Amino acid sequence: MGYEISPAHQGRGYMKEALNAIITWGFREVQLNRIEAQVHPDNAPSLAILAALGFVKEGRQREAGYWAGRHHDLLQYALLNGQWRTENAV
Numbered sequence: 001m002g003y004e005i006s007p008a009h010q011g012r013g014y015m016k017e018a019l020n021a022i023i024t025w026g027f028r029e030v031q032l033n034r035i036e037a038q039v040h041p042d043n044a045p046s047l048a049i050l051a052a053l054g055f056v057k058e059g060r061q062r063e064a065g066y067w068a069g070r071h072h073d074l075l076q077y078a079l080l081n082g083q084w085r086t087e088n089a090v
Helices: 014-028 044-052 081-087
Strands: 034-039 056-067 070-080
Touching: 014 034, 014 044, 014 081, 034 044, 034 056, 070 081
Parallel strands: none
Antiparallel strands: 034 070, 056 070
16 A cells, blocks of 8 residues: 655645545455555654554565665555454444
8 A cells, every 4th residue: 555645735634534445445345355554664644644544563674665866664564354344343
């Protein structure tokens, strides 16, 4: 799973709302078992959204990303279908 939002729209809850809809669709309609997210360790807003949605940190991928002329570590997160159903049952 990947996402990015314009700085002009950050902090308004749009990304959490969109991710919630995408995750629900993925688990219910596509029958996914697992959704993964990789995030830069310094991206505090993204880390907070993943935690709020129930993602679990699984580890650190050393120099797995490359942008701005250098390699960057990424944190690996995942959410399982059974976990989502339990936490988001209606």
